[in-house]
Amino acid sequence: MKKKKDAPRRPGLPPAALVSIAGALFAAAAFYYADGSHEAPWQKIPGFHFIAGFAAAFLLMGAAKFLSGRLLDRPADYYED
């Protein structure tokens, strides 16, 4: 009998890798077209906006999961009694 394949542990990994490659290309393009309009030095780091997007998304999802799971979530009928 053919053994059933296990589901991948992180199914989002291959598409995330593809998206990251696109992000790297955008970072290269932004670096090439840099017009010196930014004053802050961290904004001149190649790929800063990709990293910022990734890090902010990661933090926001973590914060939302923590707040809803540990503090703020109640049953759907909480206000109905």
Next chain:
Amino acid sequence: MFMHPAIPFLFAALLTLAKGRSPFQRAVHLAVPALAFACLYPYLPKEGLRELHRVTMPLGDLSLQILKVDSLSILFAGVFMIYTLLANLYAYPSKGRAHLIAAYLYAGSSLGAVLAGDLLVLFVFWELMALASALLVWNPERPASLKAVYRYLLVHAAGGLLFLSGLLLRLHEGQSLALAAQPFDLAGGLFFAAFAVNAALPPVHAWLPDAYSSGTPEGSVYLSAFTSKVAVFAFARCFAGSDWLVGFGAAAAVLGVLYALMQDDIRKLLSYHLICQVGFMLAGIGLGSDLGLSGAAGHAAGNILFKGLLFMCAGAILTATGYSRLSELGGLAAKNRTMLVFYAVGALAISGMPGLNGYVTKSLLFAAAAKAHLVWLELLFIAVSVGTFLSIGLKLAYFAFFGKPPAKPATVQRLPIPVLLAMSGAVFCCFLTGLDPAAFLYPYLPYPIQYNVFSPSHLFETLQLLTGTLAAFLLMLKGLHPHKSVTLDADWFYRKGGGLLVKGVCLPASLSQETIQHGLTQFLKSADARLRKMFPSVSPAGAGYSLLVILGGIAAAAVWFYFTGV
């Protein structure tokens, strides 16, 4: 002869009351924004939009400015009229006479509010808006919505009283009632608080998701556009350049986006996100620069269109499937591709995708923060933009349209043609102002724009931000899986806390020693269980020692300060 642009709306409401949905009423239903525009036309500036026109009316010793047309009011009034046309188209198949009457009065009074030249006229339209919009919160199919109407009225009555108190103080002191920059004295503070209620600034924000997720689909489409934007307009008139506004706006943006990420109900998610976007606008107004004010006004105009489009899609999903929770939806993309396309445009516009209007107006606000050298605000704008794409562009889109369908998949009905036309109109406006802002947006903003939003560098930076967010979402997809729940918010204080307060006040009269002992034991047990759940790895002994050390440290510090007198 002068005719106020709000009068056609009053006429439409009276006609609907008298005749119901007759063919003539249906024609007026679609024509009413055009009639309002015809009333406003003689007062439009003929030589450039920055010229000012006023119409005054005597009332006793006062001279009321019932119409003030300048670059700020004409932008808001123009977008209100365009959006009313789209919302009326969306509500065309609706049979609810009472809701249509409320919608006309609500849209008309909102138009009157943004054309008001003094605080008294603004107050009258402000209160009319609150009363008319309360009816839109009522959904005959959801009995619980009546309680939401009651809460909505209570909050807005409190806001109205703050406004009235400020107004009476100004009159008592014999000061000007002109709708212009206000000093931050007692009356000014009362106006600020009243505007904050309507703008849903924290901590008085919870009414917005409570009300906007309760109404009928058509009701929510109207509600999403007016109340908060009129408050943004009032803030722009009276408190431009206020540091308080930057702080409150930033807080609203963060709170709104975090709560949006936690929601299961799609209209609640959109409502929380509306608070976030209003925060964006108010922070821009608080900067006080030309770029900040123009960016905020442009973002308010754009938000009316793309947020309206998103509420139209949410209403369409609710109408077509009967469900509004992400945990009950899924796989809609295969059943209705048209809805997916409309939703995608709205979601990408609000996320700041180049080519759509959100990209332009957000870029102006980013640039305003950078020019003010507020690095923290610029970083906060970046984080909030990421949260916007995450909650609306990815979470809602994925779980409603592509997620695993529930065990009992919803049947999807076809959408009526007027609804499709309304959504197409909003999509058209989003693209028009997004692709050519120099022709269709900048000339109507309060101040001239000297900023190129389409520089290749900025374009690729935005795309990086979006791809970075998408990569993180794909990796953490499981963590955002929706589940049926409610999220505690500030409304807990008047939905539960009020009852608990009454119980607490009455408690001492009915207590014996045994009940006190029993209650205390139960409280300590539940606190212990809750703490163990929150911090499973900390042993009770460890927690006790830590608490002892902290308390000992505080006591030692107090003794030290007492004796040394530092």
